[in-house]
Amino acid sequence: MKKLLIALLVVIGACSAKAQAGKISTENMAVLKEFEDTLGLCGFLVITDSLPDERFAACKKMITTLVKALKTENSFHYPFERLKTVSILYPPDSTFRIFTWQLYVDVDDYRYYGAIQMNTKDLKLIPLIDRSAEVDAVENDILQPDKWYGALYYNIRQFDTSVGRKYLLFGFDGFSFFNKRKLIDVLNLQDGKATFGAPVFVEEDSITGATTVRNRIMKEYSAEASVRLNYDEAYNMIIFDHLTAMAGTSGQGMAMVPDGTYEGFIFQNGRWQWVDKIWNQTMDEAPRPEPVLDSGKDVFGKNKKGKGR
Numbered sequence: 045m046k047k048l049l050i051a052l053l054v055v056i057g058a059c060s061a062k063a064q065a066g067k068i069s070t071e072n073m074a075v076l077k078e079f080e081d082t083l084g085l086c087g088f089l090v091i092t093d094s095l096p097d098e099r100f101a102a103c104k105k106m107i108t109t110l111v112k113a114l115k116t117e118n119s120f121h122y123p124f125e126r127l128k129t130v131s132i133l134y135p136p137d138s139t140f141r142i143f144t145w146q147l148y149v150d151v152d153d154y155r156y157y158g159a160i161q162m163n164t165k166d167l168k169l170i171p172l173i174d175r176s177a178e179v180d181a182v183e184n185d186i187l188q189p190d191k192w193y194g195a196l197y198y199n200i201r202q203f204d205t206s207v208g209r210k211y212l213l214f215g216f217d218g219f220s221f222f223n224k225r226k227l228i229d230v231l232n233l234q235d236g237k238a239t240f241g242a243p244v245f246v247e248e249d250s251i252t253g254a255t256t257v258r259n260r261i262m263k264e265y266s267a268e269a270s271v272r273l274n275y276d277e278a279y280n281m282i283i284f285d286h287l288t289a290m291a292g293t294s295g296q297g298m299a300m301v302p303d304g305t306y307e308g309f310i311f312q313n314g315r316w317q318w319v320d321k322i323w324n325q326t327m328d329e330a331p332r333p334e335p336v337l338d339s340g341k342d343v344f345g346k347n348k349k350g351k352g353r
Contacts, residue, residue: 068118076122079113087129090147103147107157110143111169120163133200135211139163140233144172146196146218154218156194160231160238170238176217182227183258187240193217193260195227201275205314208234210242212282214274219264222296226273228261228282245309247318261309266292266299272306282309283322 089102130145144158158172174194195215217225230242241259248255265271273284285302292299309316
């Protein structure tokens with residue numbers, strides 16, 4: 045029965061996608077496919093070309109081509125499924141979609157490009173200009189699209205507050221050779237205008253009782269570490285690694301790395317309340333929604349000592 049339900053949902057999803065694609069005329073469909081081919085080639089060069097000038101040229105071509113593509117009638121319903129180097133995220137309410145991608149400039153310089161396409165008749169497009177280096181208070185500033193903290197977004201989640209709907213954006217920033225960053229930004233859309241950041245992250249000190257409110261969450265960590273920062277559907281909360289300082293590699297200085305414990309944020313009364321410790325025991329990685337119980341492996345999918353080798 046469960047397999048049948050899954051199959052039915054897949055079919056419904058496919059039919060829905062075809063129905064939406066059907067809103068695009070045959071002529072515009074051909075145009076969009078051609079744009080997608082160009083974007084795919086440029087995206088490949090942005091990621092793989094060894095020459096900085098060639099990467100820049102390909103990125104510039106991507107920007108102009110994407111703008112033309114998104115201004116095509118009914119382009120919101122074109123999925124760009126073959127565009128693998130660009131993140132394209134839709135919130136559950138499908139009121140917009142957001143495109144982001146990364147350009148590697150140098151070992152300590154990554155730049156991000158993006159755009160928000162509104163699901164409106166006039167196909168309103170909001171360009172995102174990466175000004176990360178100019179943001180002084182990363183966790184506190186309210187930012188405009190032309191002063192965006194650039195990131196490659198990998199997840200989106202909507203939530204409702206007393207002042208309207210907002211969207212969590214989970215992103216990655218290559219940042220530097222030694223350190224990477226992950227962040228949770230908050231997208232606000234009102235009257236066709238976008239801002240980033242909102243006072244929705246609340247942290248209360250368990251000892252002093254002092255409360256800190258942040259507009260976004262930023263975690264900087266060693267490039268050698270693997271850090272989790274995402275919304276977990278199984279636990280209905282944001283979960284991330286607790287980081288601790290330790291001596292890094294030569295030239296790095298102190299580096300932030302996971303210590304095996306986890307923190308999080310849970311949604312309460314329109315804001316995200318900090319949870320200082322989610323599980324009491326120390327773990328190598330956060331539990332998965334469905335444990336991996338392969339032969340010779342523990343519930344985290346790792347080989348058991350003395351078994352399965």
